[in-house]
Amino acid sequence: MQLINKVLLYLLAIGVAGYAVYVYGFLPLGSLVHPEMRANFEVQPIGIYSHIFASAVALTLGPFQFSTMIRQRYTKLHRWVGRAYLAIGVLVGGLSGLYMAFFAYGGIIPKVGFATLAVIWLYTGLKAYIAIRRGNIGEHRKWMIRNFSLTFAAVMLRIYLPLSMIAGIEFTLAYAVIAWICWVPNLVLAEWRINIRNNHSFNTEVQEQRAG
Numbered sequence: 001m002q003l004i005n006k007v008l009l010y011l012l013a014i015g016v017a018g019y020a021v022y023v024y025g026f027l028p029l030g031s032l033v034h035p036e037m038r039a040n041f042e043v044q045p046i047g048i049y050s051h052i053f054a055s056a057v058a059l060t061l062g063p064f065q066f067s068t069m070i071r072q073r074y075t076k077l078h079r080w081v082g083r084a085y086l087a088i089g090v091l092v093g094g095l096s097g098l099y100m101a102f103f104a105y106g107g108i109i110p111k112v113g114f115a116t117l118a119v120i121w122l123y124t125g126l127k128a129y130i131a132i133r134r135g136n137i138g139e140h141r142k143w144m145i146r147n148f149s150l151t152f153a154a155v156m157l158r159i160y161l162p163l164s165m166i167a168g169i170e171f172t173l174a175y176a177v178i179a180w181i182c183w184v185p186n187l188v189l190a191e192w193r194i195n196i197r198n199n200h201s202f203n204t205e206v207q208e209q210r211a212g
């Protein structure tokens with residue numbers, strides 16, 4: 001079951017990142033979005049392109065950072081991938097996402113939803129970085145789980161949008177709701193996972209890593 005979840009996570013994350021890179025790298029800007037969104041993107045090409053390509057780095061690299069095998073056998077690789085994840089993906093993707101939130105489609109509710117997501121994404125990334133600089137592996141992991149659950153908002157958004165269309169929900173309403181539900185439940189689930197796995201398994205591995 002765990003293996004299936006992991007494979008699904010990799011496939012969805014890399015699938016959405018690949019989709020974004022393909023659509024925004026090879027098709028005219030905003031080809032597949034609402035005409036009003038396209039008009040916004042055309043006015044903010046640097047904002048949207050930097051957001052998409054930087055965030056795609058986070059979505060692609062993120063899942064590999066949770067591999068215990070990579071962390072233990074290739075620690076240097078884990079560190080470099082982590083730096084790229086945080087510096088390119090979260091920092092550039094988050095700042096440009098925050099900027100684009102001011103122009104988001106559909107009014108104040110989605111704007112605030114995306115802006116809040118961007119701020120918490122940046123905050124959890126910073127906390128994860130500070131924790132590891134201080135050598136606190138347990139805290140670093142917890143903040144990274146929270147952070148990646150927010151990166152995964154990009155996947156949930158692209159699952160909910162077609163579902164809302166199939167359900168016949170009007171786009172503006174759906175978009176306003178999805179701007180929130182693409183990340184709030186992820187964060188709740190991340191918190192639940194952190195608590196469940198909690199002390200025992202976290203501490204055992206941290207002790208093992210310190211001993212090794």
Ligand code: HEM
Binds near residue numbers: 093101105114152
């Ligand atoms: C987690 C923090 C993120 C925030 C705060 C955020 C914010 C935003 C905002 C505000 C927009 C513009 C929406 C509009 O104009 O209505 C946008 C669009 C977009 N974002 Fe993000 N985003 C995040 C993560 C990601 C990730 C990880 C990806 C992965 C590639 C991504 C890919 C895209 C794409 C492709 C678009 C263009 C719209 C589309 O084609 O669906 N975003 N994002």
